[in-house]
Amino acid sequence: MTALSRVFGVGRPNGGSGGNSTSSRQLSSSVVRASADTVLSICEHAREKRPDDGSTGDYCASVEREIISSIGSKLLSGLAKTTSYLLNSINDNFQEGGEEEEENVITQAIASCLRASASIILLLGTTLSRSTSALSELKSAAWSSFGLLRSTASFSDVVKASSVVLASLSLAGNSDGDLPSELWSSSLQRTTHLLADAIHSSFPVRNFASSSSSGRTTAETATSQKKRGGNDKIDDEHDNIVWSQTVQKTLATQSERIEAFESRMYNISRLFLSLLRVEGCDDDDVSYNLLSSAIPVKDILDVAETMLSFPTASEARYNSTRPRLRDTVVEDGLLSPRSAVHVANFIKSTGHELFDCLLSCIRHGGALEYGRRISRIALSGLQSGCSRALRRAVDDPSIAVSSSSSNNKMRRRWLHGSVVLRTRAVRSVRAAILTLKSNSVVIPSDDVSGVDGSSSSSSSMGKAIVLVCGCLLEQISFNEEDLDAGGVVDNWGTVGERVGLIDACAEALSSCIATCGGYIPSSIRSTIDSVMFTCLSTLDHGIGGTPPPLRVLHASTKVSLLRLGIDCVCAPWSDGGTSGLVGIVRKAAAVLKSDRDNAVSSAAHSALCVIDALATPRAPPLTFVSRNSYGMPVTMERGLSSSAILQGIQAARNEEAVEREKKRKESELRSAKEKTIENDKKRAREESKRNNGNVAASLKESSLSPINKSANSKIILEKDAVPNEKKAVVDNTSNSSTTIQTEKMEETSETDMDMADPKDDTESAKTEAENQNSTIPTVTKNSTEDNQSTEKPTNGFIPKMDTDVSMDEKLDVKDEGLAGEDDNTDDDEAFPDIIDCDPDEDDL
Structure with a gap:
């Protein structure tokens, strides 16, 4: 650290010229x-x-x-x-x-x-x-x-x-002692106003200035500045007014301003999402630190509604402006109508993301108060993103009888044709359904008419569900040429984006049926079942014998449609009746159970199991028929419960732990023994080196004495004169000792063969080894002493030890004896043999 x-x-950088390289x-x-x-x-x-x-x-x-x-x-x-x-x-x-x-x-x-x-x-x-x-x-x-x-x-x-850094600063508190929850709420409120002011200062939207999100009142500004504490200067430097003035002074072209505006919106939206999600914190930290926090739901809904309606407002401003003035900056703004149209879909996509994040945060409670407004925002976002043909057929019958001028204005709009934005709008509808639950289809709305123009469907979410069904049916049933008929491109996107739209529509309808169930009105439920029947029919043979589009053959599309079919079969109608899709779901599942994709095959088998369970009512067994357990494992005879599996896993882990501990102790004993042997050998080597040094020093002193020069010369001459005789004596002595040992070994082996007791064999082997170890050094030592005694001088001085057995050979013999004694002592006395059990305290 x-x-x-x-x-x-x-x-x-370092000082000098090299620091800037x-x-x-x-x-x-x-x-x-x-x-x-x-x-x-x-x-x-x-x-x-x-x-x-x-x-x-x-x-x-x-x-x-x-x-x-x-x-x-x-x-x-x-x-x-x-x-x-x-x-x-x-x-x-x-x-x-x-x-x-x-x-x-x-x-x-x-x-x-x-x-x-x-x-x-x-x-x-x-x-x-x-x-x-x-x-x-x-x-x-x-x-x-x-x-x-x-x-x-x-x-x-x-x-x-x-x-993440700016969102986590509120959790650190401040010097004034404010709670982290209060600081977090203040930061979220300030970020919401930054988003609203960024849109209003760049491209003022009509009726936006009069809304509650247009700006802050004097009291709100004073409260916000009070809660900022010592950070007023930092927040003021990054306020939208200061930012817009900086953009006006430094950036002159529209391309630069578009990039600056997109960066500004992207940055503030990321900060807003980080604050709502409390990124980096665990659930326990969030519940503890932000226990008394307050989310400004009303202000966030205002900003989300403004962002979702931005494409419609920008297109209207673009179409109402003369062509030569479309590149001129609007009054009190930074962007021109053409630039606003350029960034419109980006603003709407960001608005959908903020809206979904808010709904996920208030899902645990407090959302019912804003249920009608949430449903209206979700409906308007999807309605502005659908194709004109779908809206004419399902949503707004007045479009069919409108004047030619209105039709021309509609034909000049193209932003609603984005498949990506349509997918985001469908996901927002799903988030609203999951947040409001069954209340989403029963919340009344006075300004909403039914599918056929009547008032049978009295909820905004009901119209949104019908639009989702229309989007799904439009992508399943029509090819590219049919979608772009009339020279108007209402569906621009790749094949992958269209597949994503199909999956989003199927998931939204599945969530609606699973969440609302029998609360869905019969008119809406009949529309869902009818669309579902058509979609499942395309998986088998297509509609009217025509092959299905390529996007229907994707694995994710098949899985999502099968799951939607299972939900439709399981959920009852509002009158308590069952769905009539059992036959078509069974047929589609039977076709897809042999699909190449594993997920599709698994979903098809699941659908068949669900339909079989619903079609064949079963009772719990009254008796259990015993079967022959011959040849079956013990675990298969009685079955395994979850507790038995967990106990078996824990027992296996305990056995492995005991085995590891046993091996560890054996390794410690082995390493201690090896260390002791190594220390003894090292000590013996040091002792031999020390003795060798002492002997060499004494011999050197005696050889340097002037009195012994004549004696040494005499010994050298005698040694040169009779080398062969001494060698013969040593050879005879070693041969005689070897002969004696061989005879003893033969006698011992004959005796061992006569004896039947294995203990006697062991004792005889030990006796033979001791005799062998004690005989060889003795003979060598005696022969060496005899040779030394025959050559002892008569002048009283000790001669140099250069006889038939040299000093190095003597030291080698001594080392071998020491090593053998150490090995025998270590093996027989110091460390007992390791047996197959845990070592006791004495062994340790």
Whole structure:
């Protein structure tokens, strides 16, 4: 951690001319990224191993928490300064015309620093409430990273990391002692206003200024500034008014303003989603820290409704403007009508994402209060995205009798033809159904008429369900040429996007039937069953003998239609009757059970099982018929329950643990024995070397004496004169000892063969080994002593030991004797034999 702190504390290029080189920047960015990832890993490990019962938990994780807690403020400040330096490096690289690869490395380092900062905040929490300076620096760096354009490499990673940092700042608290829940609600409210002001300042929408999301009142502004505390300057710098003024001064062309507006909307929407999802926090942390938080549902619904209606408003403004004025900036705005049309679908897609995220947050309660408005927003989003032919046939009968001018205006609109936006609208309808549950089809709406123009269907969600059925039937039944008939392209998208639309429609209808069940009106349920019958018929032979479109043959389409068929068969009608789709579902499942795709085959078999269970009522068995268990495993005779399986797994793990512990103890004993033997051998070698050194030193002193020079010369002459005789004596002595040993071994073997007791064999073998070990050194020693005694001089001095057996040979014999004694002692006395059982305390 000291080294990592030094990395983040420097954060600047080295002094001198080499600090601005490209290689130095790349190395610095790579090191910073690796260091930030290391800090992130440490914090994530400490958070993951944090105990819930208040105990210390994992020792390593507790130490990591203590280290991070001691330097948390300084580390955050260093990360913030490093991020600011890297942002300046990107600007310098852009001005100098640097390479894209270098820019990518720098942006990845920025994202790593921001992720590490967010992880530190989530780990320490309110313990950083007094670190006002470090939190302000980090907040300024996160907002500055939003200034990167969308064309920058790794832009999405940087924006996501910055959003997580800004969303987690509320969990750190502040010096005024405000609760994290209050700070979180204030941040969410401020982000909602930023979204609304960004749209209004760029392209004012009619009736938008009068809505509740148009701006903040004086009281709201004062309350917001009061809750900001010491961060007023930072928030004011990134306010939409300041941003719009900066765009007007610096960006002159519409292409640059479009890119800046899309980046602004993308950044704020990511921040909004991070706040709603509380990214990075566990469920327990969210429930504890944000217990008393409040979500501004009304303001968020206002912003979502404005964003979903943006394509319609921009197209209307574009068509009502003269062609020569379509590139002129609108009054009190930044974009022209042509530019607004260019970004319209992006704004609507972002609005669907915000709307779905809000519904998922209020699903546990509080959504029924806004049920009518939620249904209306979901219906308007889908209605503005459907094809004109579908709306004429299902939704709005007045279009068929409208004037020619109205038809011309409708023909000039093209944004509703996006298949991707239609898929998002269908998913929003599904999210609304799952949030409102069965209330979605019974909530009345005065401004909604039935499918045939009557008032039989009195809910907005009922019309939305019928539109979903129409979208599904339109994609299943018609080919490309039929969809684009009349020269109007109402369905522009790839084959994969059309398959995604079919899957989304099937999932929405399945969720509707499973959630609402018998509360669905009969008119809507009959429409669903009729569309379902047509779709399942195309899986077998098509409609009217024509082959089905290619998008119907995808595996995901088959699975989604089969699941929808199962839900239709299982859910009853409003009058309590069953569905009449049992036959067609059984037929389609029988055809698809042999499909090549595993998921399709599995779904088909599941459908057959469900239909069989519904068609054949069964009672629980009164008696259990026993079967012959011959040749069957024991576990198959009585079956296995979940508890038995868990007990067997635990028992197997315990046995493995005992076996590992036994092997560990045996390994420890073996290593201790080997270490002892090695120490004894080492000690013997050191002792022999020490004795050899002492003898050599004494001989050297005696040989250097002047009195012994004549005696040494005499001994040398005698040694040269009779070498052969001494060698013969030694050979005779060794041969005689070998002959004696051979005779003893033969006698012992004959005796062993006569004896039948195995114990006697063992004793005789040991006696023979002892005799052999004791005989050889004795003979050699005696012969050596005899030779030394015959050559002892008469002048009283000790001669040099250079007789028939040299000093090295004597030392070798001594070493062998010591080694043999050590081995025998270790094997017989020090360590007993290891038996097949756990070692007791004495063995240990």
